[in-house]
Amino acid sequence: MAYDKFTILKSTGVPLPIENIDTDQIIPARFLKATERVGFGDNLFRDWRYNADNTPKKDFVLNDSTYSGEILVGGRNFGSGSSREHAAWAVYDYGFRCVVSSFFADIFKNNCLNIGVLPVQVSAKFADKIFAAIIADPKTELEINLPAQTITLVSTGEKETFDISHYKKDNMINGFDDIDYLQSIKTQIQEFAEHLPL
Amino acid sequence: MSNTLFDKVWDKHVVRKIEGGPDVLFIDRHLIHEVTSPVAFLGLKSRGIKVLYPERTFATADHNTPTINQHLPVADPLSANQLKALETNSNEYGISYWGLGHQKNGIVHVVGPEYGITQPGATIVCGDSHTSTHGAFGAIAFGIGTSEVEMVLATQCIMQPKPKKMRINVNGKLGFGVTPKDVALYIISKLTTSGATGYFVEYAGDVFENMSMEGRMTVCNLSIEMGARGGMIAPDETTINYVKGREFSPKGEAWDKALAYYKTLKTDADAVFDKELTFKASDIEPMITYGTNPGMGMGISHDIPDAADVEGGAATYEKSLGYMGFHEGDSMIGKQVDFVFVGSCTNGRIEDFRAFTSLVKGKHKADNVTAWLVPGSHIVEAQIKEEGLLDILTEAGFTLRQPGCSACLAMNDDKVPAGKYAVSTSNRNFEGRQGPGARTMLASPLVAAAAAVTGVVTDPRTLIEELV
Ligand code: SF4
Numbered sequence: 001m002a003y004d005k006f007t008i009l010k011s012t013g014v015p016l017p018i019e020n021i022d023t024d025q026i027i028p029a030r031f032l033k034a035t036e037r038v039g040f041g042d043n044l045f046r047d048w049r050y051n052a053d054n055t056p057k058k059d060f061v062l063n064d065s066t067y068s069g070e071i072l073v074g075g076r077n078f079g080s081g082s083s084r085e086h087a088a089w090a091v092y093d094y095g096f097r098c099v100v101s102s103f104f105a106d107i108f109k110n111n112c113l114n115i116g117v118l119p120v121q122v123s124a125k126f127a128d129k130i131f132a133a134i135i136a137d138p139k140t141e142l143e144i145n146l147p148a149q150t151i152t153l154v155s156t157g158e159k160e161t162f163d164i165s166h167y168k169k170d171n172m173i174n175g176f177d178d179i180d181y182l183q184s185i186k187t188q189i190q191e192f193a194e195h196l197p198l
Numbered sequence: 199m200s201n202t203l204f205d206k207v208w209d210k211h212v213v214r215k216i217e218g219g220p221d222v223l224f225i226d227r228h229l230i231h232e233v234t235s236p237v238a239f240l241g242l243k244s245r246g247i248k249v250l251y252p253e254r255t256f257a258t259a260d261h262n263t264p265t266i267n268q269h270l271p272v273a274d275p276l277s278a279n280q281l282k283a284l285e286t287n288s289n290e291y292g293i294s295y296w297g298l299g300h301q302k303n304g305i306v307h308v309v310g311p312e313y314g315i316t317q318p319g320a321t322i323v324c325g326d327s328h329t330s331t332h333g334a335f336g337a338i339a340f341g342i343g344t345s346e347v348e349m350v351l352a353t354q355c356i357m358q359p360k361p362k363k364m365r366i367n368v369n370g371k372l373g374f375g376v377t378p379k380d381v382a383l384y385i386i387s388k389l390t391t392s393g394a395t396g397y398f399v400e401y402a403g404d405v406f407e408n409m410s411m412e413g414r415m416t417v418c419n420l421s422i423e424m425g426a427r428g429g430m431i432a433p434d435e436t437t438i439n440y441v442k443g444r445e446f447s448p449k450g451e452a453w454d455k456a457l458a459y460y461k462t463l464k465t466d467a468d469a470v471f472d473k474e475l476t477f478k479a480s481d482i483e484p485m486i487t488y489g490t491n492p493g494m495g496m497g498i499s500h501d502i503p504d505a506a507d508v509e510g511g512a513a514t515y516e517k518s519l520g521y522m523g524f525h526e527g528d529s530m531i532g533k534q535v536d537f538v539f540v541g542s543c544t545n546g547r548i549e550d551f552r553a554f555t556s557l558v559k560g561k562h563k564a565d566n567v568t569a570w571l572v573p574g575s576h577i578v579e580a581q582i583k584e585e586g587l588l589d590i591l592t593e594a595g596f597t598l599r600q601p602g603c604s605a606c607l608a609m610n611d612d613k614v615p616a617g618k619y620a621v622s623t624s625n626r627n628f629e630g631r632q633g634p635g636a637r638t639m640l641a642s643p644l645v646a647a648a649a650a651v652t653g654v655v656t657d658p659r660t661l662i663e664e665l666v
Contacts, residue, residue: 019514020391020491024628029607033262033276035236035283047630052616075514077392080425080491081628082607083327084234085343106395106427107327110358111343165359167219177345179245182222182353185214186250189224189355192213193251197459198226198320198448 003116005175009097009144010154012069014061015134021074022081023108027090029082040086041093062094066138073130073142074101079108088112098144100151102127113168114177120144120151120162129153146173200466202363203432204398207338207463211321213355220357226320228255228350229306230293232262232284233609234325238348239287249351252292256315257284259297260305261326262609265572265599268298277610291351304575304601307331307543311415312577314444318433318460323350328543328625330421333430334414335437336463338398340428361427362396362472365465367403370479375659377553378413379545379623379642381405382420383485383495385477390509391493395425397473400465405479406431411440412549419544420625423492432464484658486530487627487640489518494627498645498657502528521629522637523617530639530655537620538569538650539632540643541599542606545623546574548581550643555587557647557662563595564653570612571596572604594651608633621649 031043049060056063072091078101079087088111091099097117102124109119122130133140133153141154146169152159164172171177182189201209213222230238235257242249249255262277272278281298288295296302302309307328310316316332322339323329325347332339346356366385386393399421406414414431421429431437438460441447448456483497496503502519504526505512519525524533540546540554551573563569571591573579579601582588588598605612606624608631614620616635623646627638639655648658 017513018517019511022491022626022628024607024626024631028630028634029609030634032233032609033274033280035280036240037237047634052634075511077395077425080391081327081626083325083329083341083343085237085325085345088343103392103395105392105425106361107341107343111345114343114345165219167216167357178357179241179345179349179352182349182355182357183247185222186353189213189222189250189353192224193354196224196226197210198317198456 003175006097006116006118006146006172008146009070010141011071012139013071013073013100013130013134013142014067014069015131016061016072016074017131019075020077020080023079023084023087024081026079026087027084032084032086037089039093040090041095044090044094067134070095070097071142071144072096072099073127073134074099076101076103076124078104080105083107085111085115088115088117092117100127100130100142113172116172116175118144118146118172122151122160122162126160129158200469202465202469202471203336203400203430203463204338204363207319207321208360220359222355223321223358224355225323225350226254226317227315227322229310229315229322229324229329230255230257230347231306231326232259232280234344235287235347236280236283237344238351241348242351247352249291249293251354254354255293255351256310257288257293257295258303258306258309259284261603261607263298263602264610265570265602265604265612268600272298301576304577305543305546305603307419308546308574308578311335311411312444312575314441314447317441317447317456318437319463323356327422328419330426330428331415331419331543333418333421333428334411335441336430336433336460338428338430341422361398363400364394364397364426364473364475365400365402365471367474367476368401368405368479369403369476370405372405372479373483375484375644375662376482377642377644378409378416380482380485382417383487383492383640384482386420386424386492387485387495388477389424389493391423391491392425394421397426399426399429401429401431407434410549411436412547415547416544420492423625433460484642484645486645486655488522488524488530490521490627490629491518492625492627492640494518495640498530498655502526502530531657533655534619535567535621535649535654536618537614538567538646539572539605539620539622539624540646541570541572541574541604542624543574544625545643546572546578548578550623551578551582551587552585554643554647555590557644557658558594558596558651559590561594561651563650566653567650569596569650570599570605572599573601575601605632607631608636614638621646621655
C-alpha cells in the first residue's frame with residue numbers, strides 16, 4: 001500500500017519512557033479482528049489509555065493534552081513481541097509519522113518502514129536528553145530530516161545522525177513500496193524459482 | 199569458503215542483492231492464517247494482481263477459533279468474519295485452506311511440520327512471529343508483517359537485510375525434570391528480550407542433538423522472545439526420520455534430491471559467527487517467569503531478583519512486578535494459581551501432553567484451578583486419545599479442548615480474567631496477553647502440571663518419582 005512521502009518532519013513529541021513496550025501493549029490482540037485497515041488508531045495503547053469501562057485513564061500520556069505531535073518517543077526495545085503490522089498501523093493511524101527510541105525490535109522496525117512510519121534510532125544518551133527536554137517543556141520541537149538522516153533537538157540545536165538503508169530511504173522519500181519493486185523484477189524471480197532444490 | 203548453516207540456506211535463496219539495501223529473498227513455503235492476511239489480500243485486489251505461486255502458500259484458521267463446539271457456527275461476529283475472509287480469499291486465489299472442522303486444521307506452526315510442509319533448508323515465512331518454530335528442521339523461518347504477506351503472495355519474495363549470526367551452544371546433560379522449554383527460558387533470561395535482536399541464531403551442542411523434533415521446535419519457537427529473527431538447528435537423522443513420508447514431503451526421485459541437499463546443511467567447522475555463547479546444561483533447572491516479559495524468568499527455586507540486579511530501568515521493573523502483584527525477594531513457590539494453560543505452538547505437541555499427563559497421573563486437579571488443555575492440532579488430539587492419555591487425564595479431573603491458539607493470545611473466549619494468575623506453557627507473559635489484566639507465569643508442561651494438581655506454584659521435581 002502506497003503511503004505519504006516523508007522528507008522533513010518538524011514536530012513536538014509525545015514521551016513514553018517505558019522500556020520493552022511490546023506490540024500487545026501497542027495494540028492488544030482482541031483488536032486484531034478487522035479485515036480492513038481502518039480504525040486502529042482508536043485502540044493504540046488501548047489498555048494503558050482506557051479503563052475497563054472505556055473511560056480514559058487520566059495519567060496516561062495520550063490522554064494528557066500537554067503533549068502532542070507527530071513524533072512518539074519511546075523507551076528502549078520498542079515494539080518487541082508479535083509481528084502484527086497492526087501495531088505500526090495503529091501508530092500511523094493515530095497520527096504519528098515517526099517513532100524515536102534508543103533501540104527497536106526487528107520486526108516492528110521493518111513493519112514501520114513498510115507502511116511509512118519512520119523509526120529513528122538514537123543513542124541512549126540522546127534519548128534521555130530528548131525525554132528530559134520534552135518533559136521540561138512540552139512545546140519542545142524535534143526536526144527529523146530524512147534526506148540528511150539527522151534528528152535535531154530544535155531548542156538547543158543538538159543533533160544525531162541515524163541509520164537507514166539507501167533503498168528504504170528512497171522508498172520513504174518517494175512514497176514507494178517493496179511490491180512496486182518486486183513486481184518489476186518478476187521475470188527474474190520466476191527464472192530463479194526453476195532452479196531451487198525444494 | 200566456510201559457511202554457517204544459515205549462510206548456506208540464505209544464500210541459496212537470494213534472487214538479487216540491492217546495493218545499500220536488502221536482499222530479495224525467495225520464499226519456498228508461506229503459511230497464512232485469518233488475522234494477518236485479510237489486509238494483504240485487499241492490497242492484492244486494489245493492485246489487481248494474482249498470487250504468483252498459490253501452491254506454495256497454505257492457509258489454516260487458528261488464532262481466533264473457539265476450542266469447544268467447533269462444529270457450531272462461530273459466535274463472535276468479528277471472528278466469524280475474519281475466518282470467512284480467509285476461506286473466501288483462499289478459494290479465490292487457489293490456496294489450500296484448512297478451516298475450522300477440517301481434519302488438517304490446527305495451529306499453523308504445529309500443522310506445518312506435521313504435514314511435511316516444513317522442510318530442511320527451506321525458507322518459510324508466516325505473518326506470526328513464532329514462525330521461528332520451523333527452524334528446528336534447519337529451515338530459515340521467521341515472522342513477517344502484513345505488507346510482507348502481500349509481497350509473498352504477489353511475488354513469492356520478501357526484501358530483507360541479511361541478519362548477523364549468533365551461535366548458542368548448550369552442552370552436557372539436562373537435569374531431572376528439565377525440559378526444552380526450560381532450556382529456552384533459561385537462555386532468554388540470560389540474554390534478555392533484546393539480547394539477540396538483529397541476529398539469526400543457530401543452536402548447537404549435545405543438548406539439542408539429543409532433543410526430539412518436538413523439543414527442538416519448542417526451543418526454536420522461543421527464539422523471537424530474545425529478539426532474534428529466528429533460530430535454527432542443523433538437520434540430522436532425527437530430522438530426516440521425522441520429515442520422511444509426510445504428506446507434502448518430497449517423494450521418489452524428488453526425495454533423493456532433497457536428501458542430498460539436506461546433507462549439505464551444516465555449519466562448516468571453521469565458520470565464524472558474529473557472536474557465540476555457551477551454556478552448561480547442568481546449570482538449568484525448571485524455569486518460571488515472574489514478570490511481564492519472557493526475559494523475566496528464573497529457576498523455580500530462586501527468589502525474585504532485586505531491581506538493582508537486573509538490566510534495564512528500575513521504573514520499568516517495578517511497573518512489571520506491580521502488574522504481577524509480586525515483590526522483589528519473593529519466592530515463587532507457593533504463589534497462587536487460578537488457571538493452567540497447556541497448549542500453543544510452543545508446548546501444544548504430543549510430548550507436552552505426555553509430560554503433563556505423566557505428572558498428573560494418579561493425582562487430581564486442584565479445585566481452585568481452571569485448566570485449559572488445548573492440543574495444537576487434530577493429529578495431536580488423536581494421539582492423546584490413542585495413547586490413552588485422555589483416560590488418565592479424565593481420571594485426574596481434566597478435560598481436553600479442541601485445537602487452536604486459544605489462551606496463548608486470548609483472541610477467542612479463552613481469556614484469563616483480570617487479576618487472576620495463570621501458569622501457561624505458551625510464549626508471552628506480556629500485560630494483558632491472556633486477557634485484559636491477566637497475570638501470566640510462563641513455564642514448562644511439567645511445571646504447569648505441578649501447579650494444576652497442587653493449586654499453587656510448585657517445583658515439579660518434588661512430585662515426580664520417575665524421569666520423564
Ligand atoms: S499459539 Fe500463540 S504464538 Fe503460536 S501461532 Fe498461535 S497465537 Fe501465535
